[in-house]
Amino acid sequence: MFTKKKTALLTGIILAGFCSMAQAKEVVLRALMEDVPETKIIEKMLPEFEQQHHIKVEFEKIGYGDMHDKLVPQLISPQSYYNLLEVDFLWAGEFSRANWLTDLTPEVKKSGFDMSAFIPSTVSLLNSDPKKIELIPMYNYSMGMIYRTDMLNDKDLQAKYQAAFNKPLQLPKTLDDYVALTKFIKQQTGKAGAAMQGQRGDPNSMEFSNYLFSAGGSYLDENKKVVLNNAAGKKAMTLYVDAIQHGAQTGALSATLDDTIRLMCSGQAFSMVSYWWMLPQLDNQKACPAVAGKLALTTMPGGHGESGGWGWGIPANSSDEEKAASWTFIQWVQSKQVSIARALEGHAPVRSDVYKDAKVLAKYPYYADAEKIVASGKSFPIFAYSAKYEDVLGSQLSQLAGGSGSVDSALEKSADQLDSLMKK
Secondary structure: OOOHHHHHHHHHHHHHHHHHHHHHHHOEEEEEEEOOHHHHHHHHHHHHHHHHHOOEEEEEEEOHHHHHHHHHHHHOOOOOOOOEEEEEHHHHHHHHHOOOEOOOHHHHHHHOOOHHHEOHHHHHOOOOOOOOOOOEEEEEOOEEEEEEHHHHOOHHHHHHHHHHHOOOOOOOOOHHHHHHHHHHHHHHHOOEOEOOOOOOOHHHHHHHHHHHHHOOOOOEOOOOOEOOOOHHHHHHHHHHHHHHHHOEOOOHHHOOHHHHHHHHHOOOEOEEEEEOOHHHHHOOOOOOOOOOOOEEEEOOOOOOOEEOEEEEEOEOOOOHHHHHHHHHHHHHHOOHHHHHHHHOOOOOOOEHHHHOOHHHHHHOOOHHHHHHHHHHOEEOOOOOOHHHHHHHHHHHHHHHHOOOOOHHHHHHHHHHHHHHHHHO
């Protein structure tokens, strides 16, 4: 016979068990995600994770331009609605300095999660403090040049190019040659020589960075001193403006990544300076029949392009149960098996073993070229105000490309404001 004390104890255990079960069921991972192919690749795999781990995951997909402003209010609130974070490298310095991120170092050590599998540059890009890990690499968005092989091999264009430049039509080796080619293509075919994303802010500042690095320039030297305002910077900015005014599509000044994808997909552009992982999305007979089988990928003329990446993080202002669930998801989504499955769908890997996987290379031989793009990429300045500087630089580029001001003035203002922000 149960005593009242035993009955009460048993009831308490049962209730605690039900509460624990209810609590486990209530953990829903919510992430604000950029609406790009990478997100869609993972989203298709979520049922597999949910079946294995009994944790529901919800992706809220929006455009990049709205993400930062929507995330910050949650990160400064008592508890964030988003308990799983997708963080751009441009925000990493700000988020870390504000203590909005959970230090994942103890979880990495406790779980034995293999960080050595990641390409070192993808880890350092997101984590400025070598003593702790706050962001796990998710995917990279190093940039290169995607171009039309059929247009380079067109006999009529080859003859006209030879006559105009007294040299054969071939893949440009310098930034000068690339810009000249974009203008030639537009003049001869009526199609855009370059599908350019000139919208002010992240689009045009990232695109310009490729021109800067291709011209041999840089934002900072090895001592973190601003060196943007030099001969290489002037050359890059001059050529960028020339390309967007004379080689790009109509409306390039307001175009975003989505606009350039649509233009390239439709067959109305020769090239685009973009994220290398756009190639498998474009080289698709079903999605882009006008260009499928006619595209190739290469590093930027000059050998260097813009390098960037996203990482997974866990907000500091989420519950312990949510943090545990988020860490479970991060380990799963960045595991070798899942990363290979994502790569077979066009994922931009951050793990070196994925680039060397036989199945991945068999399906996408150009991943060997992609690894070179990642290895040779240079980074936009990473500090607490990186995102703000995108807008600063983007404004100068937009005004200049629109016909207002001079290269010298825009370059000087861009350099001075970078220096001021880095000293804050």
